[in-house]
Amino acid sequence: MSNVVITTSGRADELTEAEVLQATQLERVWREPHGFWGWFQAVHHTTIGKRYAVTAFGFFLLxxxxxxxxxxxxxxxEAHFLSPDKYNQFFTVHGTTMMFLFAVPMMFEALSVYLVPLMVGTRNIAFPRLNAYSYYLYLFGGLMFYAAFLTNTGSDNGWFSYVPLAGPDFAPGKRSDFWACLLRQVIG
Ligand code: HEM
Incomplete structure (x- = not known):
């Protein structure tokens, strides 16, 4: 069988056996994994970029x-739909989500992870597994933040979390800690 390939310049090149072997190995290594566990193993930048966008949109809806x-x-x-304490948690979780779980991941992570490798012509982003790991930190950090909110431990100091309002004098308990955990996972 002849190993002729047409290059981007339109030239027909004959590949050696070693080159064919290398191309086959590369194809195998970079193939998207299938099945349930394969979904968690995906590291391709377009897959991770799309996941960032879909997840950010989910947080936007929340x-x-x-x-x-x-x-x-x-x-x-004089409405009493939300108590003052709940209102503080609501606007803080709303603001934090919009800024750190929607705007930043949508503008930076989703777009850059998806587009930059295509723009520079690379096969994938540098450190693809680290990139996938970052996505999972973002997803589970956000879910933890909402778990805290649902269990009345939602942060109530505003999305910027300034001290002294967010310090131990004015914010006793674990609310500020959960907020800091989220930021550490999503931004750190
Ligand atoms: C129709 C859509 C939206 C509505 C109805 C809405 C409503 C609100 C309300 C009622 C507050 C609380 C104001 C207060 O009592 O101090 C608030 C705060 C805030 N919103 Fe929105 N918002 C919307 C969309 C957005 C979007 C798209 C973003 C950013 C991407 C955003 C970011 C913020 C931030 C950063 C705060 C301040 C939170 C804080 O003080 O800690 N909001 N929003």
Missing amino acids: AGLLAGVMRLQLAFP
């Missing part, structure tokens, strides 16, 4: 839900 509840509270004077 934060939008919180915004809707806040607007309900603000829609009528």
Whole structure:
């Protein structure tokens, strides 16, 4: 069998056996894994980039839900739909989600992970496994943050979490710790 390939310049090149072997090995190494476990093993930048976009959009919807509840509270004077404590948690979780779980991952991670390797013409992003690991940190950090919110441990110091409001004097308990854990996982 002849190993002729047409190169990008339109030239027909004959590949040696070693080159064919190398190309086959590369094809095998970079092939997208299949099945249930394969889904977790995926490291291709387009797959991870799309996951960032879909997950960021999911968090955007969650934060939008919180915004809707806040607007309900603000829609009528003297409304008691949310307690002051819950309102503080709602706007903090809403703001933090919009900024760190939606805007930043959508603008930077999703777009750059998807596009940059295509723009520079590389096979994948540098350190593809680290890239996939970052995605899982982002996903599980965000889910942990919402688990804390659902168990009344949602941060209530605003999305910027300034001290002294976020310090031990004004924010006793674990709420600020959970917020810091999220940022450590998503941004750190
Ligand atoms: C229709 C969509 C939205 C509605 C109805 C909405 C509503 C609100 C409300 C009611 C607050 C609380 C204001 C307060 O009482 O201090 C708030 C805060 C905030 N929102 Fe939104 N929002 C929306 C979309 C967004 C988007 C798209 C972003 C950013 C990408 C965003 C980022 C923030 C931030 C950073 C805060 C401040 C949170 C804090 O003070 O800790 N919001 N929003």
